[in-house]
């Protein structure tokens with residue numbers, strides 16, 4: 001718990017080693033409590049693997065995962081103080097919006113009056129009021145991700161893991177969703193690890209950047225350094241390959 005009463009917890013990977021066959025990973029990193037950290041890097045560099053180690057979907061072969069100073073390396077995902085939102089498939093297709101959100105409160109959907117009030121407030125907060133009886137297939141992609149965020153709100157865990165949650169949405173909608181995440185973060189103050197390939201998305205909401213290459217952390221630092229063009233050379237090279245096309249267009253003489 002931070003000084004302002006918000007729930008947050010530092011996340012630490014203490015010399016964590018892991019492998020998927022030939023693909024090996026070694027992560028030694030600290031994610032500050034209450035901050036939004038963008039996790040960036042080329043495809044296959046290990047961004048989702050890092051999040052899965054924090055969430056408990058994978059276990060380190062050596063080293064420790066600490067959340068709020070507590071070693072959770074052997075704890076199952078449900079026992080960790082973490083919520084996670086993926087690019088898709090966050091919702092159960094046969095359950096209504098309100099029941100999908102309710103799962104964040106009670107896995108058996110035995111909901112108290114307090115739970116129902118929290119669900120209703122979260123739906124209101126995420127712009128879903130009036131859509132509570134719909135099934136996921138009756139929603140747009142952006143609305144489905146709002147339902148996932150409403151569930152994050154009612155779960156009220158101190159760590160939020162976002163694995164490219166808005167990658168399939170258009171730029172304007174992505175900006176709206178990022179602003180919603182920033183607002184929720186402002187209210188709850190959770191520690192956020194946000195995987196994205198989009199520099200402008202990271203720049204919009206992140207305080208820090210962790211940059212991965214080949215299964216390890218190649219650079220970390222304040223977002224303002226990374227995006228002011230003064231960040232590590234490997235990151236600048238990565239960004240150059242990401243938005244090189246638009247820079248070429250901008251450079252053309254008029």
Ligand SMILES: Nc1ncnc2c1ncn2[C@@H]1O[C@H](COP(=O)(O)OP(=O)(O)OP(=O)(O)O)[C@@H](O)[C@H]1O
Pocket residue numbers: 020021023041042043044045046047048049050
């Ligand atoms: N379940 C798995 N079994 C075997 N190999 C895996 C598994 N998941 C990931 N890998 C491999 O581990 C490496 C890192 O994958 P990971 O998904 O963490 O990368 P990423 O940085 O998130 O990539 P992307 O940006 O493409 O999502 C890749 O080489 C991938 O093929």
